[in-house]
Amino acid sequence: MPLTEAYRRHLAALLAGAGGVLCFAPFDLFWLAPLPWLAFFLLLRRTAGPRQAALSGFLFGFGFFLAGVSWVYVSLSVFGGMPWWLAGPATLIFCASLALYPAAAGWAFRRWQPAAFWRQVLWFAVLVAGTDWLRGWLFTGFPWLALGYSQAPPSPLAGFAPLLGVYGLSLSVALIAASLARWRSGLLLLAAFAAVGFGLRQVTWTTPVGEPVSIALIQGNIPQDMKFRPEAFFRTLTLYRDLIAAHPAQLTLLPETALPTFVDRLPAEYLDELKTLAARHGGDLIAGTLTGDVEGAYFNSAVSLGASPLQVYSKQHLVPFGEFIPPGFAWFMAQANIPMSSFSAGPARQTPLAVAGSAVAINICYEDVFGEEIIRALPAAGILANLSNTAWFGHSLAQPQHLQIARLRAVETGRPMLRATNTGMTAIIAADGSLSGVLEPFTSGVLEGEVRAHQGATPYSRWGNLGALALIVLLALVARPRRRD
Known part of the structure; x- marks a missing residue:
């Protein structure tokens, strides 16, 4: 018809x-x-x-x-x-x-x-x-x-x-x-x-400042269905330790929840080893992990280890259904098996991490889609860094779409953006949004390069x-x- x-x-x-x-x-x-x-x-x-x-x-x-x-x-x-x-x-x-x-x-x-x-x-x-x-x-x-x-x-x-x-x-x-x-x-x-x-x-809205910093962005490629299984726990820790040991840098980034447990439950000797490896060149390591407080709240966090004092950033913009349960939807989440789906939000304003001689503003996964939240750390921060785990979305459009979003954040702020992801897309993004390097997705590897902090402010970073x-x-x-x- x-x-x-x-x-x-x-x-x-x-x-x-x-x-x-x-x-x-x-x-x-x-x-x-x-x-x-x-x-x-x-x-x-x-x-x-x-x-x-x-x-x-x-x-x-x-x-x-x-x-x-x-x-x-x-x-x-x-x-x-x-x-x-x-x-x-x-x-x-x-x-x-x-x-x-x-x-x-x-x-x-x-x-x-x-x-x-x-x-x-x-x-x-x-x-x-x-x-x-x-x-x-x-x-x-x-x-x-x-x-x-x-x-x-x-x-x-x-x-x-x-x-x-x-x-x-x-x-x-x-x-x-x-x-x-x-x-x-x-x-x-x-x-x-x-x-x-x-x-x-x-x-040129912003200008480089200081000396170049050598970086190593770790892509573990841990399958999502294995990430939180007890039998895979020590294999995961060993993989990240070996990749860090083989690729020394002043600043090393691991993905979101790369260390898939509460940081205070990790073996003390393992943390000491990571700290020693990170500090080989007076450097630091930032790793995604979990943290908690005395009141029983727990956070999706990034912690620093190395030559600088221990610092923590906790994710403040949580994903509905993935990281917190909206009121009235507990029945819906009961049909899924999503671990750690009741996080608490970190403070809205957190100080950039002082690592490897630079001020690094951390954002975790989905947070970098909110430009007005990214600029809260400016102009203090000279480098932006995103830790992500988009393994949740398999071989889909999510990974390249997320990289495109991160590239626009770099242009908006006039800051380089470093992305360390579990399965992709791990990348070094220059302050003008161009790609300085990117790893093949769904592979285990390390992206090495250099980055310089930037100073100054774009109009967007001032007014959002x-x-x-x-x-x-x-x-x-x-x-x-x-x-x-």
Whole structure:
């Protein structure tokens, strides 16, 4: 039977959303980003009213998130032990809940749509960037695959990141996308943004300071289903000790929960050996492990060992369901087998670790998707370091997507970012977001190199998302309908 116009529109929204994932890592077709969102804009303009626009937005978002982040199924089913008949619907519900944000954007677009074309362009961009920001804040936030991340280096638009951050990039891409509905003026706007962005990429916001520090980033590649098993415990400790011993450096990083128990339960002689190995060149080691306090709370932490005094960073932005159980969902978590799923959050502001002659701001796994939280350690910190374990998501898009996010954090802050991961992607990211080195994922190895701390501040590191939000509000005021429209 021939498809009706409504069904064709719904199918187009679903496919356009799914195609949007190609703009992100590992596909990296950053230049493609305006096209799926142009399709979204055109679909919204053709809808009969706010309800239809909301449905188009929902289908666009559902296709986008189902293609882009359905790797949560792997963590729930394959490694979390949840039966497929529960993990599958849970994944669909998760993607559908994320699709509510573009659905809200679609509804608001038609509800208050201006008549003038260029006000429509501004209004669309405001709603896309605004709902990206809202998704990164509401219910502890899930900013993964915010549109602006598609413009991480090598995109010329990455030049706007030190000014306006990821949501400023979301706004820029959405503006370009909607303007292409009139292709001549749209191409002119695209060329202008690309030229200005390229020029901004030449600006040096921060400068290196001090001598280069030799680094060793350890990738253990411990299978997730073996990580917390007692029979694998000593093999894990031995693997990390041997890799550290064979690759001396001034700063050595181990992944999140690399030492898979409470640090005070590790053999004292083992900790002494790690400290001795780390201090061979007056250096230090930072390892992911677990810590606890006298009140029974426990933390996902990073501890330093070596020439410098013992220091601890505890993860402060926890992952819902993975690291804490939201109220009312204990029944859901009872169907999974996720160890250590009731962590306590560390303090919101923690002093950078003074190691290897530098101030290193630690963030653990998912924390580096929150740019405003990363900048809390600036300008004191000269180096950013992320310890991650994305083995929970298997061979999926999660690892390259996470690396892309980290690259944008480096550009926003003007700081090098070091990533030590269990299964990938372990990398050295320069302060301009370029990759100085990356290990093959799902291999056991060590990435060696050098890094220099950076000093100074980008506008984003001073003001966070306030710049992008102020611009969003300003454009919303300009876009609002006028009587003559």
